[in-house]
Amino acid sequence: MPRFSLGHMPTPLQPLQRITSYVGGPRIWIKRDDCTGLATGGNKTRKLEVLLGDAMAQGCDTLISQGALQSNHARQVAAAGAVAGLKVHLVLSDAVPDRQADYARLGNIQLCRLLGAHVQVVPGDSDSDALCAQLAQDLAGQGAKPYLIPMGGSNGIGALGYASAFAEIATQMHALGEPLDAVVLATGSGGTQAGLMLGAALMQWSGQIYGVSVSPDYALAEKRVGKALDEASALLGLPTEVARRVPLIVDEAFKGPHYGVPNAATYQALELAARQEGVLLDPVYSGKGFAGLLAACAAGGLLHGARSVVFLHTGGAAAMSVYPEVGATAILA
Ligand SMILES: Cc1ncc(COP(=O)(O)O)c(C=O)c1O
Known part of the structure; x- marks a missing residue:
């Protein structure tokens, strides 16, 4: 597919050492797609x-x-x-x-x-x-x-951008000598997750692409991701079953009361990332995604036994100023 260059790639991949110790589960990494460079960046x-x-x-x-x-x-x-x-x-x-x-x-x-x-x-x-x-x-x-x-x-064409992002993450983790067991991300219109799943299928990787919903229920997320995945597969001339072999994981527990409305878990995730790592998440997407990551990696969570997990930071902090309550909640105080 033709591409028009817009971003600074590869984006950095960094360890979240303090949050890893705080959670006490797998080693947690962050893929800085909030730093793609285009008008504050993002997925x-x-x-x-x-x-x-x-x-x-x-x-x-x-x-x-x-x-x-x-x-x-x-x-x-x-x-x-x-x-x-x-x-x-x-x-x-x-x-x-x-x-x-x-x-x-x-x-x-x-x-x-x-x-x-x-x-x-x-x-x-x-x-x-x-x-x-x-x-x-x-x-x-x-x-x-x-x-x-x-x-x-989030159609097939857009999703292709995240098939190659998966390869970028896998290559960076490989170069660091780190295993890659899961990639966790906030999922909304589904194209990012679809692209990562396609990339995972193409690289015959068997870890988990762990979507944390920011508002759709499982059925809607499945429909959105599935459609983008099938369209992207078709563009590559790939049978739809190949990418569909990657299990669809959508955690609905962190979407809060409504699209665009954070809850206590979102605020806590925002504060934790900011105060432990200097990372700015956002209250609509990446904050909810990070809340899902923290719970999945904590004792009793689905990823607690994993070795290394990458959180895909999809950006969004440009919306912070219209959520003035963020940072004033002192949930972690
Ligand atoms: C900051 C941020 N994170 C995550 C997402 C979700 O990505 P997708 O719509 O591909 O599921 C979006 C979508 O708008 C976003 O703006």
């Missing part, structure tokens, strides 16, 4: 390298995508468009309950605007797929050549 950079490669190969001049008001994906699309010289239209839905007015003004949405994207805010129950399709039709009618990127960049 969407790798997906967008392949998606923009496709868009440019098709001669498109406009990107259209969607997400919630604080979408990191949308921010990365806006930045990718700026780098590639493409126009960007974003449909952002007001999908998180009980937030303050700044939620629609600061954090990622502010950065989307700063990066030059055209932002349309819609109610939380809007059909964003239909709105984006209509927008594509309207812009095409005005002579533009739009390229539609689905929620989270």
